Amino acid sequence: MYRNDGFRELDRQECLRLLAKVPVGRVVHTRHALPAVLPVNFALDGDGAVLLRTSADSELVRAVEGAVVAFEADEVDAVARSGWSVVVTGAAAVVTDPAERRRLAVSGPRSWVPWPREVFVRIEPELVTGRELVGGRSMYGLDPLS
Amino acid sequence: MYRNDGFRELDRQECLRLLAKVPVGRVVHTRHALPAVLPVNFALDGDGAVLLRTSADSELVRAVEGAVVAFEADEVDAVARSGWSVVVTGAAAVVTDPAERRRLAVSGPRSWVPWPREVFVRIEPELVTGRELVGGRSMYGLDPLS
Numbered sequence: 404m405y406r407n408d409g410f411r412e413l414d415r416q417e418c419l420r421l422l423a424k425v426p427v428g429r430v431v432h433t434r435h436a437l438p439a440v441l442p443v444n445f446a447l448d449g450d451g452a453v454l455l456r457t458s459a460d461s462e463l464v465r466a467v468e469g470a471v472v473a474f475e476a477d478e479v480d481a482v483a484r485s486g487w488s489v490v491v492t493g494a495a496a497v498v499t500d501p502a503e504r505r506r507l508a509v510s511g512p513r514s515w516v517p518w519p520r521e522v523f524v525r526i527e528p529e530l531v532t533g534r535e536l537v538g539g540r541s542m543y544g545l546d547p548l549s
Numbered sequence: 550m551y552r553n554d555g556f557r558e559l560d561r562q563e564c565l566r567l568l569a570k571v572p573v574g575r576v577v578h579t580r581h582a583l584p585a586v587l588p589v590n591f592a593l594d595g596d597g598a599v600l601l602r603t604s605a606d607s608e609l610v611r612a613v614e615g616a617v618v619a620f621e622a623d624e625v626d627a628v629a630r631s632g633w634s635v636v637v638t639g640a641a642a643v644v645t646d647p648a649e650r651r652r653l654a655v656s657g658p659r660s661w662v663p664w665p666r667e668v669f670v671r672i673e674p675e676l677v678t679g680r681e682l683v684g685g686r687s688m689y690g691l692d693p694l695s
Contacts, residue, residue, distance in 0.1 A: 426627035438619035473584035481572035
């Protein structure tokens with residue numbers, strides 16, 4: 404997709420490898436019928452699911468519980484004009500299974516703030532897509548600004 | 550909004566000042582009824598509108614033309630657990646006025662790649678919202694991981 408935008412598409416394995424390199428991504432959902440975006444720290448589960456850790460009372464939980472959301476992470480170097488972007492799209496749900504909660508308390512994402520009522524949110528990796536911008540110069544053999 | 554997430558809300562002027570500091574943000578729109586996210590370089594217009602420069606043939610133009618989209622930029626320091634996120638929400642449209650196109654060719658965003666049929670896209674700043682994460686330690690007087 405977006406083939407006319409000068410990007411190379413990444414396969415699922417490349418996407419998950421890149422996602423594992425960064426600590427922060429963005430949850431994209433719908434809020435009052437408008438697109439909404441929220442940066443969050445996260446961890447990847449073994450199957451590529453995105454794991455968040457937040458307060459049960461947060462707007463984030465109310466906004467995404469049971470919804471299909473997109474989770475995006477990227478690294479873009481504006482000077483080199485290169486980088487990548489990966490999007491995981493899938494249903495989001497609060498983890499309720501006690502054994503799973505215990506596992507995530509150890510191996511899941513760390514909290515940045517001490518939540519009074521902490522929960523884990525899991526975003527299923529139903530669709531994993533990514534794009535790489537190789538850089539104007541190396542991709543086209545010329546500097547687009549020259 | 551998101552008051553339970555440990556963030557401070559930013560006013561419109563703070564948001565625009567922060568947006569002007571970064572070269573890259575993300576356009577959030579709907580694609581095949583699913584949320585979609587695309588990193589892009591951009592410039593801010595004098596009134597706070599977000600300006601993009603891309604190919605008339607790009608998927609981006611087809612996806613956002615005439616739609617209400619969100620444009621998000623952020624800077625998050627995962628070590629310091631601090632940062633900010635700003636979202637501009639409004640209608641997106643390709644700039645068609647010839648005088649406006651000439652103005653943007655000089656003062657608008659630069660191209661990263663040489664588009665064969667270049668257009669400017671303007672996202673109206675109908676809603677400008679932002680949040681600042683002050684950092685777990687300074688905000689709560691303790692390290693949440695201790």
